[in-house]
Structures are given as structure tokens and as C-alpha cells.
Amino acid sequence: MTTRYDLAVIGAGPAGLAAATLAAKRGVSTVLLDEQPAPGGQIYRAITQTPVRNPSVLGSDYWHGADLVGPFRDSGADYLPGSTVWSVSRGLEIGLSREGAARLLPAKHIILATGALERPFAIPGWTLPGVMGAGAAQILLKTSGLVASGNVVLAGTGPLLWLLAWQYLRAGARIDTILDTTPRENWRQAMPHMTEFLRSGYIGKGLKLLLEVRRKVKVIGNVSALRAEGDGRVQSVVHRQGDGAEARLPADTLLLHHGVVPNINLANAIGCAQNWDEGQRCWVPTVDDWGATTVEGVSIAGDGAGIAGALAAEHRGRLAALDALHRLGRIDRAERDRDAAPHREALDRAQRGRVFLDTLYKPARDFRVPQDDTIVCRCEEVTAGQVREAVKLGCSGPNQTKSFLRCGMGPCQGRLCGPTVTEVIADARGVSPAEVGYYRLRPPVKPITLAELASLPKSEDEINAVLHH
Amino acid sequence: MSAHNRPDYDIAVVGGGLVGSATAWGLARLGQKVAILDEGDIAVRPSRGNFALVWVQGKGLGMPEYAGWTKGSSDRWTGFAGMLRDQTGIDVHYERPGGFMPLLSEAEVEARAAQLSRLHNQPSMVRYDYEMLDRAAVAKEMPYIGKDVVGASYCALDGHCNSLRLLRALHAGLGLHGAAYLPNHRVERIEPRDGGFRLITSAGELGAGKVVLAAGHDSARLAPMVGLSAPVRPERGHIIVTEKTAPFLKFPVGYIRQTDEGGVMIGDSFEDVGFDTTVRNGVTSTIAERAIRIFPLLGKLNVVRTWAALRVMSPDGFPIYEQSTSAPGAFVATCHSGVTLAANHALALAPHIAAGRLPEEFTVFSARRFDVPKAA
Amino acid sequence: MFQRLPNASGERVSFTIDGRPAEALSGDSVAAALFANGVQTCRSTPVSGAPRAPYCMMGVCFDCLVIIDDVGNQQGCQVRVRPGMRVETQNGKREIAR
Numbered sequence A: 001m002t003t004r005y006d007l008a009v010i011g012a013g014p015a016g017l018a019a020a021t022l023a024a025k026r027g028v029s030t031v032l033l034d035e036q037p038a039p040g041g042q043i044y045r046a047i048t049q050t051p052v053r054n055p056s057v058l059g060s061d062y063w064h065g066a067d068l069v070g071p072f073r074d075s076g077a078d079y080l081p082g083s084t085v086w087s088v089s090r091g092l093e094i095g096l097s098r099e100g101a102a103r104l105l106p107a108k109h110i111i112l113a114t115g116a117l118e119r120p121f122a123i124p125g126w127t128l129p130g131v132m133g134a135g136a137a138q139i140l141l142k143t144s145g146l147v148a149s150g151n152v153v154l155a156g157t158g159p160l161l162w163l164l165a166w167q168y169l170r171a172g173a174r175i176d177t178i179l180d181t182t183p184r185e186n187w188r189q190a191m192p193h194m195t196e197f198l199r200s201g202y203i204g205k206g207l208k209l210l211l212e213v214r215r216k217v218k219v220i221g222n223v224s225a226l227r228a229e230g231d232g233r234v235q236s237v238v239h240r241q242g243d244g245a246e247a248r249l250p251a252d253t254l255l256l257h258h259g260v261v262p263n264i265n266l267a268n269a270i271g272c273a274q275n276w277d278e279g280q281r282c283w284v285p286t287v288d289d290w291g292a293t294t295v296e297g298v299s300i301a302g303d304g305a306g307i308a309g310a311l312a313a314e315h316r317g318r319l320a321a322l323d324a325l326h327r328l329g330r331i332d333r334a335e336r337d338r339d340a341a342p343h344r345e346a347l348d349r350a351q352r353g354r355v356f357l358d359t360l361y362k363p364a365r366d367f368r369v370p371q372d373d374t375i376v377c378r379c380e381e382v383t384a385g386q387v388r389e390a391v392k393l394g395c396s397g398p399n400q401t402k403s404f405l406r407c408g409m410g411p412c413q414g415r416l417c418g419p420t421v422t423e424v425i426a427d428a429r430g431v432s433p434a435e436v437g438y439y440r441l442r443p444p445v446k447p448i449t450l451a452e453l454a455s456l457p458k459s460e461d462e463i464n465a466v467l468h469h
Numbered sequence B: 001m002s003a004h005n006r007p008d009y010d011i012a013v014v015g016g017g018l019v020g021s022a023t024a025w026g027l028a029r030l031g032q033k034v035a036i037l038d039e040g041d042i043a044v045r046p047s048r049g050n051f052a053l054v055w056v057q058g059k060g061l062g063m064p065e066y067a068g069w070t071k072g073s074s075d076r077w078t079g080f081a082g083m084l085r086d087q088t089g090i091d092v093h094y095e096r097p098g099g100f101m102p103l104l105s106e107a108e109v110e111a112r113a114a115q116l117s118r119l120h121n122q123p124s125m126v127r128y129d130y131e132m133l134d135r136a137a138v139a140k141e142m143p144y145i146g147k148d149v150v151g152a153s154y155c156a157l158d159g160h161c162n163s164l165r166l167l168r169a170l171h172a173g174l175g176l177h178g179a180a181y182l183p184n185h186r187v188e189r190i191e192p193r194d195g196g197f198r199l200i201t202s203a204g205e206l207g208a209g210k211v212v213l214a215a216g217h218d219s220a221r222l223a224p225m226v227g228l229s230a231p232v233r234p235e236r237g238h239i240i241v242t243e244k245t246a247p248f249l250k251f252p253v254g255y256i257r258q259t260d261e262g263g264v265m266i267g268d269s270f271e272d273v274g275f276d277t278t279v280r281n282g283v284t285s286t287i288a289e290r291a292i293r294i295f296p297l298l299g300k301l302n303v304v305r306t307w308a309a310l311r312v313m314s315p316d317g318f319p320i321y322e323q324s325t326s327a328p329g330a331f332v333a334t335c336h337s338g339v340t341l342a343a344n345h346a347l348a349l350a351p352h353i354a355a356g357r358l359p360e361e362f363t364v365f366s367a368r369r370f371d372v373p374k375a376a
Numbered sequence C: 001m002f003q004r005l006p007n008a009s010g011e012r013v014s015f016t017i018d019g020r021p022a023e024a025l026s027g028d029s030v031a032a033a034l035f036a037n038g039v040q041t042c043r044s045t046p047v048s049g050a051p052r053a054p055y056c057m058m059g060v061c062f063d064c065l066v067i068i069d070d071v072g073n074q075q076g077c078q079v080r081v082r083p084g085m086r087v088e089t090q091n092g093k094r095e096i097a098r
């Protein structure tokens, strides 16, 4: 019988590393699980082993990751890299798969720190080879020192797009053009939040980065339509500025980005309630100030509980860990609140200016609600037009369109179509995404083999449910 | 009925799952003005979670009329699928290659043989052929069976379809026949009034000359409002689906089948747990282990989805079809093999409902069979 | 098209792509190793046969599926390349026996 850890943390990004470090240092038995082979999460990917040795390429924000990994290594927490978590039961048993073998790992409290993923950016042609996420290109840079070559076009909006451009330039890579899709009116809407933004840490760094990129790369602004074209792979990008005419750019690589959204699949499959965040236009698990979800014993820290960025993720990790200590009976409420005070303050500081960024970089409607001929579900190759047809047949939400069209039934389990499908249905019905809802997910949230599933322990009553009814 | 209080619809069908949709399609096809009242996106709806078998063998022990009804539906299925395709262009992929029920020990073989001979020896049992096959005979059709497979029962009438396409085709067909599908109209109350019915829903009221309860589990609550009874309870069943795989399995093999899209569906389990649809790893694990004993090659495939759905079970497991005597024009239809029986619901049941009367032979399916007073 | 930064450090790993010898760095995922070797398409889809390449690089999209050491439908971006590994691009649906 496996021992039951006091605390299991899933995800070794800033939130998970900080949570596990704090908890283990205070003496609770802690395990950190992550599917990556090394710690760092998305932002600090490959921090311990990147082949990119020149520190100025990835920038100092990246190297801050080392400040989290060091203390974690010394904390006494157990670490199981290469562990894919595919289920968490109501009894807090974690189903994980490691080196081709599945097992169940029980815990008394679980913190999900599974982070964010790039918001799906469905444009015609986005399934062509040569089109990928800007975040994906960044992962190739961090883990392998690979940069796109030939004609490289970046398109979209959001801080990560500009950061990647900056990192590419630092690395000596070439970018032909940046197609900036930030709608003009976003500036007007963001202005009221400017003062707060000016007091944040982003402004200096952000501006410098933006100016440097703009100086070196041609930027086409106010882009209102995008299409990737090519025979067997991307060869050109067709775009339109405002109401202007279409123009075409040659492209060997098109890197798309319009922000990140929480990775909610595991929380959803556990049964945690979630709500639609209108400001960030995405689903977020419903959590309290400590990251506690509606399921007893499960909390969420970091971007997985709503996008707030890497520094905030760290502090949210520590807050969730303190609350876990309290729930485990290790500290009383007063001690939790007292110890949390500096982290709360730091969190507030880290979140300053977030509303400005969210408002400014909110993707335009036409990119969130694609045209009929655009594929929205990459796995089952279902178009936005088919989703609209299903709405006409009476489908009122994504679970019905899923059963009518197989949209969301493929191996990605809706991660790459869910947000778009919700928006398309909401738009077609003329109601809010909140009313439309989201996929109801079930384990396994990541594929495991049938043989792995078959190898799990079974109770007599579970066997009888199948074999002796 | 005077012109000004003519009801909005000839018939209101409560429930847009497979039973309701098939029945409504059959009614609309006959020119009835039909409304289907359904819940929203999230509902306890086994129609989206079923196994898609059109299965005949082994059914009807204890009620031979059910065996006949099932075989009748299987016989109607080819024509039914053709009508749907002609009308909507949607191919529901009905195939009838014959089905195997795999048996993993001599004891299982004996038990199955005895069960089938009892079934077929019932008086007034419908006649059709089935076979008990030994391992060699099974291996001839499916050389990749596992070493534990001792034999199988086989029936040429068994088949399967793509049940999600079936649901979609029925909905598309309903639209083409001019029926109104009304989602997010959960029926709260039904009141017999002026020789017809008022249905009070979460999204307003409407009137209909007749009403068909095909609301699955919720029929238990609604039936007494129109003088009927539908004592159904949920029985949870787990299903596993693998990633798409090149075609390797032509036949439905009891609780294993490969879909036309390539995924392998694997069932099945039976639990009495109320309305809880939580997936239990130990149950899916048991299902997986048994499937690998039958087809060892399956072990390497990735599982992409599992789910638990709630079968609509009557006390004896057989369907309930009944008309109300106190509120004429009200009908109830409920069963747990909504795919197998879809052809019957559309082509055999609907015409009787349209005509306003279930004939004599439906009496065996009445819920009054459960009224037998308990022995003292 | 991707290329390696000139000063990227790391150990060389030899493996094969569709039977041809190839080289990668030890920290590369299989998907990264394919890009580094100029492979632009790693599979065709089981639905329409359309060509695909890795899209997210973080285990989310399943567009990086390849056959690794005779096992189909492996997520190339989630598996590290190992010496002697046999990587094959995949056509449509996976075969059940591999």
C-alpha cells in the first residue's frame, strides 16, 4: 500500500514549486508531480538544462526561475518528474502514469498548479504545418535552442507575442513582420486602467521591450483578418488592416498568439465548479482567496485558477500551501493569516496593472468567433459553420454539439476548441458564454493505455459491478 | 374543440433523447404537428452515452413478447436507416454483421447455453437462429482473440450503428418534417385540460392535443400527472473509448465494438447508485482487463475518454408502453435499449400514438404488471 | 523550418527518422528533434488525411503524434529523444498491432 502524502502538488511551474517548497519546509510530507522531465513549468521551461547559455537571450525574468528551483531542491519535498496525472478521485487518489505504468497515489490535500495554455486562435489554415503557437516556438527556443528560419511572421496580440519577438531578436533570429491584431478600441477601453498600470512593475520593462522590437521589425497594426494559405504547409499569410484590402506575405512559419487561458481540464473532470470570466473571456475554476475549489481537499494555485502571470503564480502557490497546512491541522487560522500577510501584499503588487493588460490585449470578436469555413476542432476537423448548423438544430451548448459533431471528442479533449465553441454558440444564440456553458469532462484527462488502466487496483464491489450482476 | 382554443401542437413529446426523438420523428413523418420538449446542454441523457448496439440475442427471458418486439425492430432497422439517409443525407452507419458474446470459461459457456435455451423454449417465443460456437469457430472470424476465450454465442441478427449520428439524423429529420425542437424547456407540470394537455415548462406554457412521456428518468415523476406510472430507476454503466485505430473488428462482440470512426468502445457495468455519474477507476479498470483478455491487442491502445451513463431501468428491465385511461391522449414510452428499438419507436409505435390508441398486443408492456400486490 | 542557434550546447544523440539516420541534442523532445532535422510534417490526420505538424509543444494539441519504437500515436513533444530511438511519421489512424 502506498503511503498517503499530506500534500500532493500537480505542476512544477512557479505556483507548484513555491507551494511545494513552503509546505515541505514546514514539515508536511509533500510530493510534486509534473509531466515534464524537469522543473520550471511553461515560463521557466528547461531552466535547469536549457542549451541557450547566453543569459541575455531569454532575459532576467526567465532566469528568476532558478531562484525557485534551488530552494525546492533543498525543501525535502519528493519530486516525480515525467508523471502525467490523468485523474483525481473524490477520495483524493491521484491517477498518474509514469514511464508507461499507471498507479494511484493517495493524498490528504491536493494543489493543482497546472497553469495555462495558449488561447486557441482559430483562423483559416491554422492547421497547416508551419503554423504554430508563439508559446510553442518559445518552448523550442528554451528547451532546444531552435528558432524559426526563412520567412517568419508573428501574428496576434498579448505580452507573450512581444516577448517572443524580443527573445528571437536577442538570439539573432530574423522576423519578417508582426501582424498586430490588437483592436484600436481596446486602447480607449484600457485607458482608465492606465494609472494603476503605471504603478506596476511591467511598465518600464514592457515599454523597453516593445520599443526594441518595433525598432527592428516591421509591425502592421490594426489587423482585422488573417488567413494562412499553402499547399501541404503554410506558404503565405493573407491579412487585412482595418477595412483595407487584403494583402499577402510570404511565410514559412506563422506564429500565432492571443493570450493564455487557464488549463481547466483536470479541475473540470474532478468536478470543481467553474465560472466564465468576462474580463479575460475564458472559463476559470471557482476558487476562494486561498485557491480552494468547491471540491473538499482540492485547491488551485497559479494561472490554472485565472491568469495573473508568473510572479503572481508564485505567491498564489504559497497562499494555497498555507491554507493546506491549516486544513491539514498543522497551523491554526490565525497563524495562516499572519504568515500569509507578506505573500498577499506581494500578490497585490504582482497583480497591479493586470486589468490594463487584460483589457488592452483582449482578442477581437472576429478572432474569437471565427467564420463558417474555419476549423475550430482540430482533432475531429469540425468547422465553425458546422457548430452553427448544430445550434440551428437545437443544440444549446457544447455538450450537445459534441455529441452531434464529435467536436471536442478527440484526444485533446476540447482544450483546443472549447473556448471557441463556447463563443461561437453564444454568438449564434445571442446569449452570454456563461449561459452556454462548457464541456463536462471525465477522466482520463490525458490518455493512458488500456493496459495501464487494466493494471489498477480494484475493489470487490467494483469487480462485481462488471462481472457479476 | 373550438377554433380559438386549438392547442399549439397535435402532440407534445417530452424528452429529446433517443426514445423521444425517434417517436417524434415517426409522428412528424405522419404529418402530425409535433413539439419536442427537452432539457438543456447538461442533462441525465443516456442517449449521448450509450453503446450503439442494435442487439437481439439473449433478450426476452421472462417476457417473450419483448424478444419479438426487439427482433421486429432489428428487422426494420435497415429500412429505417435508409429513410433517415434519404431524408437528411446522414448515414447512421447501421450494419448487421452478426454479433458474438464472448465466453471466458467452460462455466460461462454452460451458463450461456442454458440461458439461451430457456429463452428460446418459452411459449410464444419468436423464432430466430443462434449458435453456440467453440473457440476454433470464433478464431476463424477473429484470429486475434485471446487465449482465455473458450467460445461465444452468435446471432446473425445482431448489429450496431453510430448512435450519435442517429440522434443527429433524427433531429435533422425532425426539423425537415417541421417539428419544433424546444431545448431548455424542462417540463415541470402537465395538466389534462379541455380534452388536451397544458405543459408548464421552465420556459413557458404550451398546449397539445396529445402528450408522449419519453423523458427517461423523469418520466417517473411526470407519469402520475396524467394517470400513468413509470417506476424506472437509474442503473449506472461505464464505457471506455480508445483512440481511432485502423479497422480490425467488424463484429460487435458483446461489450466491445469498433466504431465506423475507428475508436473502440468498451463496456459495461451495472451499479445501482442513484443519479451519480462519477467514473470509478476500479470499474473502468475491470472493464479494461476483461477486454484485454478477449483481445490482447487492445492493451496498447490509448484510452481517450471514459464516462458513466444511467440506464433507464424498469423493475423487470423490460420496456413500458402505455396509454392513460384517466387522461386519454397521454402515453408513456420508456426502455433502456433506445438504439435497438429506435426503428420500432419511429415506425411501429408512432403510428398507433398518432391514431390515438395502442392496440391489444401492447398490454404486456403496461406498467400495471408491477402492481401485483406483495404476497403476505 | 527551424534551425539550431549556433552556440546551443548539449550532447549529440543519434536516432532514426523513417529509417534515416538523424541527430539531435540530448534535451530535445522528439518533436523538436524532427524540426531540427528539417521534418516539417509528422503525420496525417485520421479524419481527412490532412498533413499536420506539432502546434503547441506542450502536450495539449496532439498534432505531434508519431510512431516511436513501433508504438503508434505517441506525443512527440512529450517524449525525449533517446539514442537509437526509431521515430516514424504516421499516416492516418494508428494500426492496432503497433
Ligand SMILES: Cc1cc2nc3c(=O)[nH]c(=O)nc-3n(C[C@H](O)[C@H](O)[C@H](O)COP(=O)(O)OP(=O)(O)OC[C@H]3O[C@@H](n4cnc5c(N)ncnc54)[C@H](O)[C@@H]3O)c2cc1C
Binding pocket: A010, A011, A012, A013, A014, A015, A016, A033, A034, A035, A036, A040, A041, A042, A043, A044, A083, A084, A085, A086, A113, A114, A115, A116, A117, A118, A134, A135, A136, A138, A139, A160, A163, A260, A266, A301, A302, A303, A304, A308, A309, A310, A311, A313, A446, C058
Ligand atoms: C507556452 C507558454 C509560454 C509562456 N511563456 C511565458 C514567458 O516567457 N513569460 C511569461 O511571463 N509568461 C509566459 N507564459 C505565461 C506563464 O506560463 C504563466 O504566467 C506561468 O507559467 C504560470 O505559472 P503556473 O505555475 O501557474 O503554471 P505553469 O508554469 O504553466 O506550470 C504548470 C505545470 O503543470 C504541468 N502539468 C499540467 N497538467 C499536468 C498533468 N495533468 N499532470 C502532470 N503535470 C501537469 C505542466 O507540465 C507544467 O509544468 C507562457 C505561457 C505558455 C502557455
Ligand code: FES
Binding pocket: C031, C053, C054, C055, C056, C057, C058, C059, C060, C061, C062, C063, C064, C065, C075, C076, C077, C078
Ligand atoms: S505539439 Fe501539441 S501535443 Fe505535442
